[in-house]
Amino acid sequence: MTKPVDFEAIQIGDFIPSFVRTTHFAEWNRYAAVNDEFIPIHMDDEAGRAAGNQSGAFGMGNLRLAYLVNMLRAWIGDGGEIRSLTVKYRAMNQKGDQLSCIGEITGKEIVNGSQLVHLKVDVVSQDGQSTTPGEATVALA
Numbered sequence: 199m200t201k202p203v204d205f206e207a208i209q210i211g212d213f214i215p216s217f218v219r220t221t222h223f224a225e226w227n228r229y230a231a232v233n234d235e236f237i238p239i240h241m242d243d244e245a246g247r248a249a250g251n252q253s254g255a256f257g258m259g260n261l262r263l264a265y266l267v268n269m270l271r272a273w274i275g276d277g278g279e280i281r282s283l284t285v286k287y288r289a290m291n292q293k294g295d296q297l298s299c300i301g302e303i304t305g306k307e308i309v310n311g312s313q314l315v316h317l318k319v320d321v322v323s324q325d326g327q328s329t330t331p332g333e334a335t336v337a338l339a
């Protein structure tokens with residue numbers, strides 16, 4: 199069980215624990231099986247190249263969103279709630295990429311008794327490239 203986040207102790211500029219995954223066909227296939235997303239550009243190198251990606255097949259944007267949800271959920275624990283999460287897809291995920299989800303606290307407030315924490319989030323490639331910048335708000339337990 200995750201230790202609850204101490205609302206009073208967190209500071210603007212703090213980073214939450216990251217979530218890191220390396221992706222390839224195996225991860226894409228598992229995600230596609232659960233989400234019925236067997237789209238050729240994610241499964242077949244020729245289809246990926248035909249779509250303009252020289253490396254062939256490329257990862258799903260929504261898989262990166264799921265990784266961000268995993269990061270946030272691990273931090274806030276079962277009692278917390280993800281109130282909002284929005285991202286923009288800025289770069290493709292290639293086979294073998296190591297993706298690091300990061301979250302930086304940008305604000306906190308109490309609204310109607312809920313301890314809300316606002317974050318800037320992103321999925322960063324092993325080269326340090328921002329691929330999925332966005333924002334999130336979570337309510338702590």
